[in-house]
Amino acid sequence: MELTLLRARKDLWFLSFHCFDRYLKLTFFRGQSLDPIPPEPSKSGDTRYFHIHEGEDFEAQLVDWVVQASKLPGERL
Template sequence: MAGKTPKTSAKRAKKSVKKSATKRGAAKPRLLSGGNPQIAKGYGDSPVQAYIAAMPGWKRDIGRKLDGLIVRTIPGVHKAVKWNSPLYGMDGQGWFLGIHVLTRYVKVAFFRGASLHPVPPGESKQQHTRYLHLHENDEIDEAQFTAWVKQASQLPGERM
């Protein structure tokens, strides 16, 4: 510990504890462009629930609905937040679905969506990805959405 006093080390440790408490969600998440919540990278249900809780207004209800449908359709689904987006996947198979908040809608990305039947309506620059855009007053076709989730979960996922 050459050159460092115990007082300096204690200050650094205190700062580190404060910083990690903020990362764990102690502070209110900041909204990025389009209202997308800034949530620290994390694995499991907790960071996904923190993301959903931070979604602004009507988008939060859509987030809760989507998460509930995914969990009921695929019990034991793996969850994470990476790049400020919740991801859903299968153990050892990668991620099959992601959610992202934009200004006017919530975007659901099916990473192998081009292989789903019927193909989700939103096109992507990536060959295999397809999107579902959910706007404020849209009704979610639960039967179609859960069918896509089930199909997507059975395909090889993205390694991110």
């Protein structure tokens, strides 16, 4: 498993992802603020997940979410 974070500003993060055998799990730290809200819930209040499986058409939605998320306040990890 690999964890990668995308940074909004120095020491502030808006997205991470984990690589698993069967899918890629994207973590949007302020996912409840995105439109539409990513489909997978989290135990953490504002965090939402999006799972990408091979062969799925996800690119347009992912670009939109990344643009939106990069404009929100980041998380200090």
